[in-house]
Amino acid sequence: MKIIAIGRNYAAHIDELHNERPEEPIIFTKPDTALAKPNQPFYIPDFSGDIHYEVELVLKISKTGKNIHEKFAGRYYDSIGLGIDFTARDLQSKAKEKGLPWALAKGFDGSAPISDFFPIDRFPDLKNINFSLISSAVANLCV
DSSP, rough: OOOEEEEEEOOOHHHHOOOOOOOOOOEEEEOGBBBBOOOOOOOOOTTOOOEEEEEEEEEOOOOOSSSSOOGGGGGEEEEEEEEEEEHHHHHHHHHHTOOOOOOOHHHHHTTTBOOOOOEEOSSTEEEEOOOOOHHHHOOOHBO
């Protein structure tokens, strides 16, 4: 599975971290090993003292394509789930200062738990999907 993620896509989070607003999406990837195994605990990595998390919508891409025009993008995914993006914020800050990639900060083992996926026809308005994460749910994941 290929995990392609979009960074700096929430205005409030950009402001919270005092980041610049990008003109184009910031793309990063997570390796297969970042996928958390179902019903397995999340272990806080010992190489970081500052793990942050965000809940994200996850689209399951259902067919291959390149250079897809925005008006056709909806034809390339068929289901939606939720995921948690765990980040070693201390490592990410050091990497950003040096203009380096965020690979270790974002791609460590288990840093991408993903829910089951649900067909898009179960969502009445794809531009208005309300979702949240209760902090105690994350606390129950962590060991």
